[in-house]
Amino acid sequence: MNRSHVPILLFGLLLATAGHSEEPSSNVHDSSTFTFLFENDLFGNSDQNYTSGVQLNWMSPDLSDYRDSKQLPAWAVPIVENLPFINEPGLQRNVGFGIGQKIFTPENTDRRDLIEDDQPYAGWLYMSAAFHNKNQHKLDTFEIQFGMVGPAALGEETQNFVHDLRGIRDAQGWDNQLENEPGIILIAERKNRLLQEPLYSRFGYDVISHYGGGLGNVHTYASAGIEGRIGWNVPVDFGSARIRPGGDSNAPVDSSDPRFSRESTFSAHLFAGVTGNVVARNIFLDGNSFSNSHSVDRRWLVGDLAIGASVMYGRLKLTYAQILRTREFDEQNDNHEFGSVSLSYTF
Numbered sequence: 001m002n003r004s005h006v007p008i009l010l011f012g013l014l015l016a017t018a019g020h021s022e023e024p025s026s027n028v029h030d031s032s033t034f035t036f037l038f039e040n041d042l043f044g045n046s047d048q049n050y051t052s053g054v055q056l057n058w059m060s061p062d063l064s065d066y067r068d069s070k071q072l073p074a075w076a077v078p079i080v081e082n083l084p085f086i087n088e089p090g091l092q093r094n095v096g097f098g099i100g101q102k103i104f105t106p107e108n109t110d111r112r113d114l115i116e117d118d119q120p121y122a123g124w125l126y127m128s129a130a131f132h133n134k135n136q137h138k139l140d141t142f143e144i145q146f147g148m149v150g151p152a153a154l155g156e157e158t159q160n161f162v163h164d165l166r167g168i169r170d171a172q173g174w175d176n177q178l179e180n181e182p183g184i185i186l187i188a189e190r191k192n193r194l195l196q197e198p199l200y201s202r203f204g205y206d207v208i209s210h211y212g213g214g215l216g217n218v219h220t221y222a223s224a225g226i227e228g229r230i231g232w233n234v235p236v237d238f239g240s241a242r243i244r245p246g247g248d249s250n251a252p253v254d255s256s257d258p259r260f261s262r263e264s265t266f267s268a269h270l271f272a273g274v275t276g277n278v279v280a281r282n283i284f285l286d287g288n289s290f291s292n293s294h295s296v297d298r299r300w301l302v303g304d305l306a307i308g309a310s311v312m313y314g315r316l317k318l319t320y321a322q323i324l325r326t327r328e329f330d331e332q333n334d335n336h337e338f339g340s341v342s343l344s345y346t347f
Helices: 003-018 074-080 155-166
Strands: 033-040 049-059 092-105 122-134 138-149 181-200 203-216 219-232 266-282 301-313 316-325 336-346
Touching: 049 155, 049 336, 092 155, 122 155, 219 301
Parallel strands: none
Antiparallel strands: 033 049, 033 336, 049 092, 092 122, 122 138, 138 181, 181 203, 203 219, 219 266, 266 301, 301 316, 316 336
């Protein structure tokens, strides 16, 4: 089997696993949400560092108990019920699954030799299982990401396939990428809906905070941030989805969300958000955990600024964000800019 077909098969597996609910639901608590995300620094007019990411997420209907999940195997339920942060009594539960790939390259992709003072070549192909505990005001998440770093992540094949489609020369330095290494990240995060205020008719704003952290050989970090949204029929959810741990937040919270409104199913809003990260481990900069590999001098503090817009009609939600990220390693010449597109459907 062609290795480049593996991501397609994994996406199909996710669709099959989550495909128990196929008919649109009129009850918000019985609805599922699919979210497709694509991020690329093409939108920042570059081709370097975090250069591309793609992810597909599925969020289950609301559950009163994790045992009610049709996707969670029986042996896993006792484990999930003993995880921290996500078992507060009286709150709704959700189970989510995801599949994704990230690609990292140096600035000069025409060189075949090892560029010691720039971003290592690397790919990260992963799956995730997320468990959520929520009410109208807060969302607690415990997520497990697991996969492969290195040639098995198919970063070279994916990037060159896209470059061939666009008529761009293939990156020449993939022989220097990080070695194969199994990866895992354990993530905990809380999101809070701090404010939701009307201004005029259906025009209003909200403010959402998030804080948490991750532990693993791929990433170890702590983060905190805030997002503000303003517009017409602002969604009743937990903010704008991004390809980041704990970043799936597109599912509606209750029936006041425009996706389930009897009066107006159109929504449009602008948003801006900032996130600060304290980074203790980043395999894509620090190199392989158990073998000598290319690495650079990682910075401990990294910030993101995101500005974007979102429109929603019926059960579809389309969001675009432009992200400016501060330098992640000392040798990096400048801040990094990339775009993020997400399309979600609630059914």
